[in-house]
């Protein structure tokens with residue numbers, strides 16, 4: 001824990017750590033939702049969707065890493081028990097029990113929209129108060145916006161294909 005690095009944070013550091021820990025839980029759950037989704041997904045355009053889900057899983061894990069490093073810099077401890085992820089998460093977890101591509105895409109689009117809202121709030125909260133956290137949550141927000149767009153583009157292609165196929 002760097003003392004000067006923490007002094008320059010112009011907000012309640014404990015409260016900030018608690019909020020970052022909630023986002024940390026979201027990232028792990030999002031990671032797993034993408035990871036398992038990429039394994040079980042079925043239907044047309046499966047290959048393209050698997051590639052996207054796999055890439056997003058890696059991004060979510062990287063986000064968890066970025067947030068955990070910041071929590072530790074702030075003198076906090078990232079949540080250590082997976083059983084607490086559900087308890088603290090903002091966006092929860094949607095099991096891909098219906099593995100049809102369209103359902104999996106819909107679940108993940110919903111998750112990204114929740115993530116965008118979560119990071120929008122975090123960007124607003126830290127703006128002008130904690131430039132280091134601000135920079136991290138802004139980078140993550142940019143990724144989540146890209147994720148939503150990627151998934152919606154897949155969904156558009158899928159809808160065209162299903163229409164042609166007469167479904």
Ligand code: MG
Nearest residue numbers: 052055147150
């Ligand atoms: Mg992508």
Ligand code: FE
Nearest residue numbers: 027059060063
């Ligand atoms: Fe993320």
Ligand code: FE
Nearest residue numbers: 112115144147
């Ligand atoms: Fe995402």
